[in-house]
Amino acid sequence: MEKYPSFLLENAINEFAKLPGIGRKTALRLVFHSLKRTTKEVENFGRAIIALRNEINYCKVCYNICDNEICDICSNTSRDISLICVVENIKEVMAIENTKQFHGLYHVLGGVISPMEGIGPGDLQIKSLIERVKNGKVREIILALSTTMEGDTTNFYIYRKISNINSVKISTLARGVSIGDEIEYTDEITLGKSILNRIDFSKTIVLQH
Amino acid sequence: MEKYPSFLLENAINEFAKLPGIGRKTALRLVFHSLKRTTKEVENFGRAIIALRNEINYCKVCYNICDNEICDICSNTSRDISLICVVENIKEVMAIENTKQFHGLYHVLGGVISPMEGIGPGDLQIKSLIERVKNGKVREIILALSTTMEGDTTNFYIYRKISNINSVKISTLARGVSIGDEIEYTDEITLGKSILNRIDFSKTIVLQH
Numbered sequence: 001m002e003k004y005p006s007f008l009l010e011n012a013i014n015e016f017a018k019l020p021g022i023g024r025k026t027a028l029r030l031v032f033h034s035l036k037r038t039t040k041e042v043e044n045f046g047r048a049i050i051a052l053r054n055e056i057n058y059c060k061v062c063y064n065i066c067d068n069e070i071c072d073i074c075s076n077t078s079r080d081i082s083l084i085c086v087v088e089n090i091k092e093v094m095a096i097e098n099t100k101q102f103h104g105l106y107h108v109l110g111g112v113i114s115p116m117e118g119i120g121p122g123d124l125q126i127k128s129l130i131e132r133v134k135n136g137k138v139r140e141i142i143l144a145l146s147t148t149m150e151g152d153t154t155n156f157y158i159y160r161k162i163s164n165i166n167s168v169k170i171s172t173l174a175r176g177v178s179i180g181d182e183i184e185y186t187d188e189i190t191l192g193k194s195i196l197n198r199i200d201f202s203k204t205i206v207l208q209h
Numbered sequence: 210m211e212k213y214p215s216f217l218l219e220n221a222i223n224e225f226a227k228l229p230g231i232g233r234k235t236a237l238r239l240v241f242h243s244l245k246r247t248t249k250e251v252e253n254f255g256r257a258i259i260a261l262r263n264e265i266n267y268c269k270v271c272y273n274i275c276d277n278e279i280c281d282i283c284s285n286t287s288r289d290i291s292l293i294c295v296v297e298n299i300k301e302v303m304a305i306e307n308t309k310q311f312h313g314l315y316h317v318l319g320g321v322i323s324p325m326e327g328i329g330p331g332d333l334q335i336k337s338l339i340e341r342v343k344n345g346k347v348r349e350i351i352l353a354l355s356t357t358m359e360g361d362t363t364n365f366y367i368y369r370k371i372s373n374i375n376s377v378k379i380s381t382l383a384r385g386v387s388i389g390d391e392i393e394y395t396d397e398i399t400l401g402k403s404i405l406n407r408i409d410f411s412k413t414i415v416l417q418h
Contacts, residue, residue, distance in 0.1 A: 003306070005273055005274055005281060005282070005302070011261070012260075012261040015254045016258075018254070019239055021238070026230065030228055033228065033229050035262065035265065039262055042261075045227070045258065046256065046258045048223075049225075051217055052217045052218065052251075053246070065215050071214055072214060089241070091237070097212070
């Protein structure tokens with residue numbers, strides 16, 4: 001462990017080094033960079049991170065991150081409120097929004113069921129999803145979780161809790177060969193599913209327009 | 210540019226992305242990490258960086274970073290006050306301190322003369338170095354700047370300003386083949402200098418003890 005000539009310096013290096021992917025060498029570089037910036041710039045930086053943690057809101061409907069009580073997506077009256085896409089985190093919301101192909105609402109679980117990490121159904125926004133399905137005019141739920149063991153477990157848990165409510169339709173993302181992928185290098189499970197769930201070619205022509 | 214659902218989120222991502230070596234993807238990851246930490250942890254982080262910038266002191270004698278008026282090295286009475294090692298930054302102070310071979314004091318310039326970056330002698334702690342040489346009991350100055358064009362320029366500038374004061378001796382770091390380096394792969398200039406400045410072999414035996 002190196003000896004630093006100042007407690008403030010050492011403390012700042014330690015704090016930077018706590019961030020994921022940042023070692024002590026990088027932390028030292030970031031600290032020297034901070035010393036070269038103006039007081040105002042460094043205060044803006046520090047306060048932005050503190051404000052993020054202290055003042056961030058979660059939408060009361062879909063639990064997405066937002067600045068108000070209800071997020072922009074849920075309060076957008078032109079969106080289809082009968083369609084809910086269930087995702088793990090805000091990152092997936094942003095990814096799906098970027099496709100511009102989805103015009104329903106979201107429900108952000110805040111993770112997936114993972115006994116290894118001690119995350120049970122009670123730690124996720126599953127109860128609130130069930131309430132939305134019970135109270136709302138929901139016609140279809142799209143499960144858009146990762147295709148991992150944890151994602152599959154969470155999918156199945158939600159399916160069991162929701163399938164008997166109000167005859168709601170439960171769907172999931174299509175799995176198949178990615179656009180641009182070579183068939184030769186596609187993994188067996190994906191390729192197998194893409195054959196089982198093959199689609200009418202005339203439909204793909206329509207989709208491309 | 211991606212659209213974020215929250216101003217606080219976007220602001221925090223922008224602030225992280227201003228740091229050197231951190232792009233928007235990494236900034237997003239750091240922001241999500243911050244959201245998972247406790248309020249206390251994030252406040253400690255933000256405040257440590259702000260405090261570093263606002264409260265950091267520079268030693269009134271050598272201009273090294275420190276918490277008090279005078280740094281631990283300058284206030285250590287067992288060190289040789291007649292020997293001053295001139296360095297660019299605190300990083301070099303730490304590197305030289307780690308060798309445990311130097312027992313004099315330092316003088317931290319805060320950079321090197323670089324007309325390209327608009328850094329002149331007036332932006333560095335050169336005047337204060339001249340004052341130290343004039344007023345103090347300095348016997349020798351060791352110039353330990355980088356062997357770059359800017360470092361050489363700064364060395365020469367300091368040499369011209371100091372060489373006629375109080376018959377002070379001005380030395381510089383030995384240049385030569387690094388320990389563990391193969392002669393075959395050593396660059397020509399270094400190898401040439403190591404031949405010109407060759408040393409008595411019997412002296413190296415004494416040094417190793």
